[in-house]
Amino acid sequence: MYGFEALTFNVHGGYLEAIVRGYRSGLLTAADYNNLCQCETLDDVKMHLSATEYGPYLQNEPSPLHTTTIVEKCTLKLVDEYKHMLCQATEPLSTFLEYITYGYMIDNVVLIVTGTLHERDVQELLEKCHPLGMFDSIATLAVAQNMRELYRLVLVDTPLAPYFSECITSEDLDDMNIEIMRNTLYKAYLEDFYNFCQKLGGATAEIMSDLLAFEADRRAVNITINSIGTELTRDDRRKLYSNFGLLYPYGHEELAICEDIDQVRGVMEKYPPYQSIFAKISYGESQMLDKAFYEEEVKRLCLAFEQQFHYAVFFAYMRLSEQEIRNLMWISECVAQNQKSRIHDSVVFIF
Amino acid sequence: MSGQSQRLNVVPTVTMLGVMKARLVGATRGHALLKKKSDALTVQFRQILKKIISTKESMGDVMRNSSFALTEAKYVAGDNIKHVVLESVKSASLRVRSRQDNVAGVKLPRFEHFTDHSAGDAKSDLTGLARGGQQVQSCRTAYVKAIEVLVELASLQTSFLTLDEAIKTTNRRVNALENVVKPRLENTITYIKGELDELEREDFFRLKKIQGYKKREIERREQDAKKYADNIPLKTGISMNSAHNLIFVGAEKDDDIIF
Numbered sequence: 273m274y275g276f277e278a279l280t281f282n283v284h285g286g287y288l289e290a291i292v293r294g295y296r297s298g299l300l301t302a303a304d305y306n307n308l309c310q311c312e313t314l315d316d317v318k319m320h321l322s323a324t325e326y327g328p329y330l331q332n333e334p335s336p337l338h339t340t341t342i343v344e345k346c347t348l349k350l351v352d353e354y355k356h357m358l359c360q361a362t363e364p365l366s367t368f369l370e371y372i373t374y375g376y377m378i379d380n381v382v383l384i385v386t387g388t389l390h391e392r393d394v395q396e397l398l399e400k401c402h403p404l405g406m407f408d409s410i411a412t413l414a415v416a417q418n419m420r421e422l423y424r425l426v427l428v429d430t431p432l433a434p435y436f437s438e439c440i441t442s443e444d445l446d447d448m449n450i451e452i453m454r455n456t457l458y459k460a461y462l463e464d465f466y467n468f469c470q471k472l473g474g475a476t477a478e479i480m481s482d483l484l485a486f487e488a489d490r491r492a493v494n495i496t497i498n499s500i501g502t503e504l505t506r507d508d509r510r511k512l513y514s515n516f517g518l519l520y521p522y523g524h525e526e527l528a529i530c531e532d533i534d535q536v537r538g539v540m541e542k543y544p545p546y547q548s549i550f551a552k553i554s555y556g557e558s559q560m561l562d563k564a565f566y567e568e569e570v571k572r573l574c575l576a577f578e579q580q581f582h583y584a585v586f587f588a589y590m591r592l593s594e595q596e597i598r599n600l601m602w603i604s605e606c607v608a609q610n611q612k613s614r615i616h617d618s619v620v621f622i623f
Numbered sequence: 624m625s626g627q628s629q630r631l632n633v634v635p636t637v638t639m640l641g642v643m644k645a646r647l648v649g650a651t652r653g654h655a656l657l658k659k660k661s662d663a664l665t666v667q668f669r670q671i672l673k674k675i676i677s678t679k680e681s682m683g684d685v686m687r688n689s690s691f692a693l694t695e696a697k698y699v700a701g702d703n704i705k706h707v708v709l710e711s712v713k714s715a716s717l718r719v720r721s722r723q724d725n726v727a728g729v730k731l732p733r734f735e736h737f738t739d740h741s742a743g744d745a746k747s748d749l750t751g752l753a754r755g756g757q758q759v760q761s762c763r764t765a766y767v768k769a770i771e772v773l774v775e776l777a778s779l780q781t782s783f784l785t786l787d788e789a790i791k792t793t794n795r796r797v798n799a800l801e802n803v804v805k806p807r808l809e810n811t812i813t814y815i816k817g818e819l820d821e822l823e824r825e826d827f828f829r830l831k832k833i834q835g836y837k838k839r840e841i842e843r844r845e846q847d848a849k850k851y852a853d854n855i856p857l858k859t860g861i862s863m864n865s866a867h868n869l870i871f872v873g874a875e876k877d878d879d880i881i882f
Contacts, residue, residue: 343702379703387710400706450711451749458753491753498756502749512752562699562754598698605694609687618698 277474277581284362285583291360292589295353296577298325299596302621308603309615317342317604325349339604346600350593351403357586364472368583370431371465372590376405377432378461382454384413385422435460452504455495455512462488462514475582481516483584486572488517489546490565496527496536497561518543566620570595574622592622630810635818643815647808654800661793663727668786675779682772689765696762700755708750708759716740717767719774724782729789734778736770 311317314337329345380401387397394414435457469480492513510528526539540546553560576588599619606615633639724731751759
């Protein structure tokens with residue numbers, strides 16, 4: 273029942289909502305980012321980070337610090353927080369939290385399948401997987417020789433099983449482009465998540481559908497732009513767009529026939545929320561588009577925290593942490609490569 | 624160097640002199656040619672050095688840009704992008720092959736890169752389809768440029784090293800000819816000439832001596848012959864004096880004999 277969550281939410285979700293709001297207040301602020309942007313070396317970065325929530329994770333690192341180490345440790349922090357929340361959660365919050373990680377799981381599965389296809393070592397591949405997307409039988413993915421076996425042996429027990437039905441129909445999935453497979457899976461995942469949130473109802477459904485719609489639309493635009501000039505046909509492109517969102521269905525029709533960035537811009541400007549994004553980038557330039565999308569996403573995620581008694585705060589927190597880790601990676605790379613002038617190009621301030 | 628201006632041990636004959644002279648001429652010509660080669664190589668060397676300096680500077684810039692392009696790609700497409708790309712590659716599509724260039728007689732290795740289209744880079748066009756595809760492509764172009772610069776730098780540096788070796792060898796030969804071989808040959812020629820002169824003098828001396836002997840021998844004979852002519856009386860006649868008296872005194876009038 274919409275409106276009456278205040279009565280019952282705290283029974284099961286109150287503790288975790290408090291926890292996640294506590295985590296949210298530990299995110300780096302603009303002042304922190306300013307300090308970090310002033311750093312000259314990676315050791316300075318480490319020193320500044322030790323004053324933040326990332327302190328305990330970075331303090332044991334030996335001195336010639338590498339940017340990948342910083343990113344790894346920060347991701348570790350995110351994983352720890354997530355695990356803590358997951359083990360305290362009950363239904364349906366636990367399912368919700370698990371849904372958040374299916375995206376990473378898809379990436380990991382695709383990575384291992386590709387690697388196996390090219391005969392790489394399983395252990396190396398496992399190390400390269402994202403920690404949030406690990407599941408128990410992931411190592412057995414390397415054993416399967418083709419997709420049917422893969423599905424039958426491994427994937428059918430994972431939560432990703434239903435997503436594979438769409439792409440499993442063709443027998444020789446090895447030839448099918450890995451990216452197309454990844455995007456088909458992701459599309460199915462988004463739709464599934466969307467339906468799940470609708471079922472939850474209430475504020476969760478409202479806020480999550482807004483966030484997921486933005487995600488779907490953004491993916492549609494990216495797919496369109498990135499497939500201009502490649503051998504991806506219009507029908508294939510059409511198949512990769514999700515079945516919900518502001519652009520569905522008419523926007524998708526128009527996007528599918530776009531051959532050029534300016535045409536895409538023309539399509540997007542018909543939708544007021546996206547007009548502002550496209551206004552930020554000048555004609556013919558699409559490099560800033562990704563950053564503009566990230567900024568818009570962050571804005572919407574922050575708005576999610578304004579309401580109480582819903583699950584979208586968890587989703588928002590995970591996404592915001594991701595963005596923070598991206599910012600940290602960007603800052604450390606700029607500092608390490610001595611490109612301080614470019615540092616403000618891509619840092620998205622969260623607050 | 625000990626024995627710097629030694630000479631070769633040869634028999635000092637005229638033939639040998641001819642041989643040595645021929646060798647000296649050969650050595651001189653060789654020396655001139657090698658010096659020319661050394662100069663040509665040095666000119667090339669300087670040019671390559673200049674090119675190396677400028678290429679290294681541009682390499683610094685290019686590498687920086689390409690690392691930054693990678694950072695941008697990682698930012699937009701997620702940190703895993705490098706694993707994704709790495710795992711989906713079967714074989715390199717950008718390869719390097721080497722060939723030999725001939726510069727002033729020195730074989731220099733040259734590297735050039737070429738794209739192996741059969742390695743199927745069409746698949747990777749769709750990397751980062753949902754996000755970051757553009758950055759991945761721009762990262763790829765940046766790195767291709769970096770590879771071009773690196774390949775050029777590699778061939779320049781190997782040429783540099785090879786040329787350096789060649790120049791050292793050539794200079795060594797030039798110096799050897801100039802400071803060892805030619806002086807030796809010249810000394811040998813001088814020695815041979817000296818020996819020949821001495822032989823000639825000896826011969827001359829011998830000749831003169833023998834002439835002297837012969838002359839004395841002749842003089843002695845003459846004297847001996849004179850003495851002999853004086854002392855031996857005529858066997859059938861009287862001495863010359865008496866014979867003279869006979870003729871001339873007897874030729875004076877005798878009294879006629881009358882009966």
